[in-house]
Amino acid sequence: MQSADIIQLGQRCVEHYLADNEFTAFKSWQINMGGLSLLDGDYHVSRILQQHLIVLTVKGRGVWHADEPILEHINVGDILYVPAGSQFNYTACALHGWQTVWFILPTGGFWQTFPEHIKLIPASKLRYQDLALQCTQILQNMLQERFSDDPLTQQMHQTYAQQLFILLKRQLQQLNGAVDLNVKRIQSLFRKIALHPEEKWTVERMCQQCNYSRAHLFRLCQQTFACSPLQKLTKIRMQKAQLLLKTTQLPIQQIADSVGYDNAFNFSTRFKQSMNISPSQYRILASEIS
Template identity: 30%
Template sequence: MEYIDTFTISPKCQSIIIDQVQSIELEKQKILQCGINYGKEAFSIYRRSPDMYMLLYTTGGKGLLKTSNGEWALETGSVIYVPPNYENGFIINPDENPDLIWDVAWVMLENHKYWDKSLPHDITYQDSQSGSLLFKTIICLSESLSFNYPLGDALCKSITEQICLLVNTQTASHSPKALTRLEHVYQQTKSQLHHPWQVSDLAALYPCSEPHFHRLCQQYYHQSPIAYLTQIRMEHAAGLLTTTNWSIQHISDLCGYPNPTNFSTRFKSWSSFTPRQFRTQFKPQL
């Protein structure tokens, strides 16, 4: 298979691309380019003989990397390392991905002995815990470029060092893939605890059928999907009760219980204290 350098990007995609022209800190750290893409419908890039290391971190949806040596299906929570001089193309993977979504963070590194010491010399695919943080870090780097000297320079230097740390530290997850995907589902619920989550919603995020999602939660958490979500909500409520002066009603709303009486009943069942008693007992005294 022989590729020509080309790309196809749907108007529905949203990208951030940062190179050495925009940030001298990237040049200092031997980083050619970094970026993110919210892929939708069509996102494909083909390179014939890239003289660089390429790292692709999948943070949502599914991608597909093709080379003359084979194909790799890129799942959420993974990273693939492609050394220099491997002709390749990557696209949104349509398999079990009806919305054609692929969210990815990438880092392109110079073909330099500095990276030879820390990165694989063959195409390597593995789970990674770094992708989501790297995605956010690149967004922060993009925003820091708009700040004036000296703050802008200091931010770029610090953020670029963080990117290097994430790239150099191969944080592979040692958890089973099913558990890693479950944790991604519940990580999303933590950012929206006020949402009236149903098992159907959680299963769709995985994605799988409701009965299969229920079996996975029983296997790994020894609880039903909603029971585990309730535990997360109660733990969050406990933290708010002991670190803020917010009203019980406000905390109840934030944790997904519009009815404070229902919240108090659930909280007491979980902790053996009413929310007010818990706050009195455990909030640090100034």
């Protein structure tokens, strides 16, 4: 029988939340929420979420109280996977406290290969043991810039969110074994596009490169990148354009040519749609910040 929710957060506990309604970059990478928790003293949570939960221990120790699975402690470097609909029940260690970084993820989409049952992966079995520290640093960086709303900050948030996605997804792939062949193929395609964004890329050419139908290519892009093939192509081109605008004095027309646009007007229009600022304004703003 499902027990009533318990949420006890003592006065010495501090939690910082980053939700996708505030950090819209999370939506691009299907992260509902991330958080940093410093738990000391009276801390006890027992509940069932309708989304997936990942908890990484940075310092101290968590104490597991749920009947299933049979666990005891959640130690430094461990990763706890709690799939949607699972009952979890834990407290902070009374002696050492518990510092965690955690994420709430939607079901399906990028996270459809999430473990079916609660799993605790000890640090000794992880290939990347500093994952908790990396995720903590990224969330702290995002918190420091949470009240900035300029285009460069929004782009930085996108970069941070993408880093989190890669770190978490890589661990899930390690947990699930070999990376799906379709994922490898689609990633290889867009790595090639990133190396040559100036070429005439069309959906038909992408399909030929992967030997996929249009429908299958679209479905895989949605699952892997949360966007269509053409949206992913545009993101790659805009990222290179931003780099060239920040690091060179190339004319706008030459930058347009370098990222696959026939004329500066079409490029500028697309850039402004993506960044809410013109290429010239972006270059000025980037030089002022640097």
